[in-house]
Amino acid sequence: MSRIATAKPGKRRGALLLNPGGPALEGLDMPGQMAPTLPASVLDRYDLIGFDPRGVGHSAPISCHLSDPNLADLFPYPAADGSITANVAQARKTARQCASSVGDDLRFFNTPDTARDLDRVRQALGEKKISYWGQSYGTYLGAVYRALFPGSTDRMILEGNVDPNLVWQQQAATWNKGMADRFPDAARIAAAHNDSLGLGADIPTVTKNYLALADRLDRTPAPLPGTSMSLNGLTLRQVTYSLLLHNETLPLLTRLWKAAADLADGKLSDQDKAVLGQVSTANPPEPGVPADNQTTMFLALTCGDAAWSHDMNKYAADTAADRKAWPLTDGMPKNIWPCAFWPAPNEAPVKVTSQGPRDVLILQNRRDNATPWETGLGLRRTLGSRASFVGVDNGGHYVYHAGSTCADAATVAFLADGKLPARDLHCTAKPLS
Known part of the structure; x- marks a missing residue:
């Protein structure tokens, strides 16, 4: 306290x-x-x-000892072809890892x-x-x-x-509507600066180009020069969601979209590199707190407060339907989470x-x-x-x-x-x- x-x-x-x-x-x-x-x-x-x-x-922080401590990487975006097979396997693995690491106290x-x-x-x-x-x-x-x-x-x-x-x-499923309502605020700024950003002169065009870029990066991730990492569609969507949370970060978001497009085209400028570096800066580890603590507790709360569906076929069908109805979220909100394999809630x-x-x-x-x-x-x-x-x-x-x-x-x-x-x-x- x-x-x-x-x-x-x-x-x-x-x-x-x-x-x-x-x-x-x-x-x-x-x-x-x-x-x-x-x-x-x-x-x-x-x-x-x-x-x-x-x-x-x-x-008294708890940890699932996850190999990837990044909370955003838990969000289950399907494969480029819409398959959720990898999501199911990862959800099952994560749930088992948490049950094994934390034990009965998890509930x-x-x-x-x-x-x-x-x-x-x-x-x-x-x-x-x-x-x-x-x-x-x-x-x-x-x-x-x-x-x-x-x-x-x-x-x-x-x-x-x-x-x-x-x-x-x-509640997770409401992110579909939330993203659809919020995204135009950033797209409007991008359109207003089309002369320098080249993302489109109106909201529909900016949105179309963003979706095409995310799909392109899904299929062909773009290597980041000087690193062993690549920018893929998953990361683009994660960072977009995060920067949409605040009005003051919307201009940065539009510059990120330009930098991502330039990276995919193989024409990265020094300015693009600076933007990508600004966005990708990670928080330093906190002494005494496991690196995956927030991810672990995010799962403990969202999975442990109420039961989730165990119907794999419905997850697949809902994800496919949402990819068409809500392209900005690409089926992620209704896809399978580790919660499908979580222990029953305590109450x-x-x-x-x-x-x-x-x-x-x-x-x-x-x-x-x-x-x-x-x-x-x-x-x-x-x-x-x-x-x-x-x-x-x-x-x-x-x-x-x-x-x-x-x-x-x-x-x-x-x-x-x-x-x-x-x-x-x-x-x-x-x-x-």
């Missing part, structure tokens, strides 16, 4: 726990990251609390038990109630905590939201309902490729009158401090004074440049 004790005597309301989601992102540094974005009216009211959830980071790394840990955090802090701000997966963790400990929850902000009724196989998913006081603010972007608009609406419907919803005409995974003064004002008013909007808000954001 970590704490920045910003609350002022006479103004202090309590502790504000922060979780960055992931699943399985470390949260110890989150108070320091959030504090500069919050006004005095909020900081005077709360001590900011960060924590690494069980099994994550510095909280205790789940969201309900993590939520129970949060209440132990509350007790350790000596707080009767805690406020909470969760992003992405952290929205599901917060909703589960609120369901298990309704009397211990104060004000709750949920940002970039998971639908608790879709955990997790159906049934916690039921999230509309019962309880009105104490939740939901923040959701309309074009979020990680947790799409529809899943935010799903959480809104589930919480009913307990929550107020702030929807923003913006792209990316994050709402607060991301370009909407309307959303920021609603967030601050709720944390500082407990004022929820009387009705759902629909906010604008500064336009993309």
